[in-house]
Amino acid sequence: MLSFEMIQDAKKVLNGVATETPLFQSMFINPDGDVYIKCENMQVTGSFKLRGAYYKTANLTDEEAKHGVVACSAGNHAQGVALAAQKKGIPAVICMPAGAPLAKVAATKSYGAEVVLVPGVYDDAAAKAAELQREKGYTFLHPFNDEYVMAGQGTVGIEILERLEEAEVVLVPIGGGGLISGVACAVKALKPSCKVYGVQAEGAPSMYNSLLHGKIETLLEVSTVADGIAVKQPGDITFEMCRKYVDGIVTVSEEEIASAILLLLEKHKMVAEGAGAVAVAAAMHNKVDIKGKKTVCLISGGNVDINFLDRIIDKGLQVNGRLTKFSVTMMDKPGQLTGLLQIIAEAGANIFNINHDRMVRNISVGKCVVDVTVETRDNAHSEALIEMLVSKGYDVK
Template identity: 55%
Template sequence: MLNLDDFYRARYVLSNMVRRTDLIYAPKINQESEIYLKPENLQVTGSFKLRGACYKISQLGDEEKAKGVIACSAGNHAQGVALGAAKYGIKSLICLPEGAPISKVEATRRLGADICLVPGVYDDAYRKALELRDEFGYTFIHPFDDERVIAGQGTIGLELIEQLPDVDTVIVPIGGGGLASGIAFAIKTLNPKIKVYGVQACGAPGMLQSLEHQKIECLDAVSTIADGIAVKEPGELTYRTCKQYLDGVVTVTEDEICAAILALIEQHKLIAEGAGAVSVAAAMFNKVPVKGCKTVCVVSGGNIDVTILSRVINRGLSKSGRIYTFCVELDDKPGQLFVVSQIAASVGANIISVYHERNDDTSNVTACWLRVQVETRNAEHVQELQLALKNAGLKLI
């Protein structure tokens, strides 16, 4: 059973290990709501995960510490365990999916942990960690389904209540459910009137599906840019806690996640990983009822793989109406490119690239296709360009 006293004890123990992240006012995320960000991406390890991991390790007995600890993780929990183990001078072994971002793997190694890369996803790393625990007697530090880990994560809820006592809504990412369980339990215990919503990626809706079907279910596969919440199966304790305390769970698409990452970069100079941005995406695209509400989005982590950041930004630009690609069918004769360029310029769109193709599949033998990518201001600007092209008699493909 979760106990609020344990949450306050965790806050005391963690006071010299973690940052008490300040709220950031974010008026442009959703102009119909008063949005604040809880930037856990600014923690020492770049994620909230060190709260639960460090508190759990602090409560181990001498015999358990002597045997060392083992954990499984997509990356963020790994760094939290590695840091906590190093602080208490004990050995740590981390099992990571072999597809985990190299930046997270190397960051974990730099904190002093031994690394075991496991083929597959998080759940495969989890099974491997249990095998090694049984073989060598390590103490297993679960990433989410543990009372003390949840208590550590729940210290964020205690901070939120103190920082914004009149908050109406809190939006939290969900993978296995440890963060959502901790925050929801702490907030609902102190003030049941506050709404708490969980957010998952469309490609990894394990908790949502389990809650809808009233039983814990394991997904066949997960696929999302939000690797930190790419969990096939929620925990038993986290499932029960989320079922009791959450006001709802929603999902966001990959494009919405990318748009949220871009918004955080541009508007607040914050780098968020996919899992950290899902709460912001839910607020941006009105996946939860935030209109007229004082809302906090928990940005749970910032350890994004920099090698994919440019692709994420491009997807975000497209989703936000900042980049638009269109294809028109034209008569294959001189001056047609000039016509299209004039139309784009007349509405203030900036051409980035042009690709011309003579296509034998068109019904008009003398026709060609012109694919153009332009910079635009927003979705309304895209609609203005589309209307201008149609009014000029051009056929949009």
């Protein structure tokens, strides 16, 4: 099993390879807590995964290394393994879900690895990697259910307490459980009183369900913007480590994840991927009691597809009432649209997009539907605008 001594050894091995990422205070995440963020999105390859991948690769036997390595990943472990293999001169084959962000696929290839895209999610890529291992004799590097991988990830926990000895709560993203297993082991060894909580997406609560019911469970499907933690089944080793060291697990919604990504962009000029932002989302929305406590949110990665980021920002703006979308059914005659726009202007909203459609089904001849997107200040402003339109007799949906 994983030990603190292994994590300490990993820290020595990773010296000069992995970056000791920044940890700094945030005044914006939760006004009731003293919140800090640990920025593994600023790690080499853009996520914490390099730590575990490199430490595992460094501990391969000559025979294991000679056969080359195969790994499965939604993207971040892929990059970590690819870079670690490149540094060690070992051939690497990475199986990735076909829907993995293009940026992660391209980055993995840039480190010299062969990428095999597999239809489905992480677990389907894992099955393909196991198949290739049997067929080709590769050495399999598991992304989370491995003591050496967990030890590498655990170095994040040491860094947190080296920089902030007073930490009382640490919030950590969970997919398969490798990161939190290592971090919790390190934190509990150095400061047993410090609480460690895991955070999962509501659409992929595999470890949450497993710990709740006291046995490893497999989800039928996963669906979340946090692709890096979209895992159907946790590992048996990580499950036991979480039972031993983790104080609890909470979940966050897609809207809460989007709002966390938006806050980090706006307030800290920092890009976090969906999986990387779940700890911040948990702190923002009081999923854990952090009132008056020194709390560290671990931002696990920042490898988000730039095209997808636009959609996440749009969702975050809607959640915060900064973008308001609605439809108005009204008479299709001169002056009607002008009246609608005048009310929007009087309410202090700014039109972002508008579409006038008289070809909509199920409306009477002589009427049209106007779809409107406006910029508003917050949810209260958005609600006030809708109420104003309704009070003027508009049919708003």
